[in-house]
Amino acid sequence: MGIDICEPGDLAAADLAAWAALQERAAREGAGQLANPFLSPEFTLAVGRVRRGVRVAVIREQGGREGAFEGFFPYQRSAFGVGRAVGLGLSDCQGVVHRPGFTCDARELLRACGLAVWEFDHLAAGPQPFARFASSAHASPVIDVAGGPRAFWDGLRERSPGFTRRTLSKERKLGREAGEVVYVHDERDPRVLRTLLAWKSAQYRRTGRSDRFARPWIVELVERLFHTSAGSCAGRLSVLYAGGRPVAAHFGLRSRTTLATWFPAYDPAFARYSPGLVLHLRLAEAAAAEGLRHVDMGRGDKRYKDALKSGDLTVYEGWAARRHPVALGHRARRAPVRALRHLVVSRPELFAPADRLLKRWGAMRSGGERTTRG
CATH class of the missing domain: 3.40.630.30 (Gcn5-related N-acetyltransferase (GNAT))
Structure with missing residues (x-):
């Protein structure tokens, strides 16, 4: 398996066509989530034009530019090797767009991408390399x-x-x-x-x-x-x-x-x-x-x-990580916040008062904005 890393704008026309073709094939063969527009090359290209650090791992059957396309993995990377799904917080479907039967060692892929950790919150269901790192599953109606x-x-x-x-x-x-x-x-x-x-x-x-x-x-x-x-x-x-x-x-x-x-x-x-x-x-x-x-x-x-x-x-949330101090630090910082959010959202007795508090705060803030503008 060969993995080339490039910026979205540097993808060749053949790369983009192969990416779209893998999505079409996935839809035909029962892996419809991989055909989601948030996993399209166009979405990654658009995010890459407004945010730094967007990259694409182009995965081929063999090394170099001649191997058959196996998959495409879009991600965002910080200077310290912290990775996020492209458009994390905005994107409703994330992961590797791949051919049927594709397998890949997740940590090998992270290493090739220069990532210590990759955070996701809407990982597509199915045979994803990162599926075993999911910490929670969520329904997507x-x-x-x-x-x-x-x-x-x-x-x-x-x-x-x-x-x-x-x-x-x-x-x-x-x-x-x-x-x-x-x-x-x-x-x-x-x-x-x-x-x-x-x-x-x-x-x-x-x-x-x-x-x-x-x-x-x-x-x-x-x-x-x-x-x-x-x-x-x-x-x-x-x-x-x-x-x-x-x-x-x-x-x-x-x-x-x-x-x-x-x-x-x-x-x-x-x-x-x-x-x-x-x-x-x-x-x-x-x-x-x-x-x-x-x-x-x-x-x-x-x-x-x-x-x-x-x-x-079903979509999944979690972190895929290598054994690396950056990964440990990122999880230590992010995990408590995520756990608290899940606790509030999943328990009606906590979510209802939290939602009311937010709405009261929003009404106060909106009233203050109107007074200031007036």
Whole structure:
């Protein structure tokens, strides 16, 4: 096995084509998670243009540039050999994109990449070199849309009849009271993208969360992906309009088989109509109509995901490490924080008060911002 390390921008056209071809083959042969757009070359290229330290291990059957492609491993590396999944905290699928039957010693791969440790939080299921280093497993809800729109609606009404009935009723009420409801599955107006990002920023602040879009590199990443259009990864802005006005929107990434949801938000002035839920129904229906297999809603417990999902994929969290002092230090620093977060999220008696506290803090912070601006 030969391993070449390069920056994403230095990958040859043949490398990029082989990477995309491995994703297509994985989808055909039952390893659909490897076809996720977060594992695409385009996502890694986009992150590499806005963040330092992004690298790709190109794994071949033999050494040199002549061997057959075995796999591609994108990662980010610090100066001290601490590795992270590309876009850690933003990416909903991570790992090695590889051919069927591929095997590799994880520590050998880390050594070739110059990594003491590699941290992941959405490792794809299946025969991944890093699977044995997983410390926890998590459900990632999906909607099966492979049967087309009619099968999607039939399945949803069977699984969640009350949810479906209430949401469609609210859509009709929105149309009566705010004007004609129109769903656009692939909106290309960048002004609407900016509206969505403003809604999402306000939502983060309102709920006491860190505002991702206060970081210019994340805004630039989303804008780059909005203009990306490839088979293995395309930016997809979907918008629900009422009376010609956007009331809910979502930006995600689409591969040939999967629509990965990412940033949904809505105008709080229309909250009583649940426009975000209406948007998700129409998004899944449109994904079914364009021949996709899954809408991957990403890891995390939400009531709307429970109502919409037809099943769950599994993703893993953990660290792959060599015996190295840098790896020990990184885990000692990160493990307590991660353990505390899991404890709070997994126990309702802790999560509910923590969530209320964050929302109160968000309301106080938003009120202070309005006073200062006034």
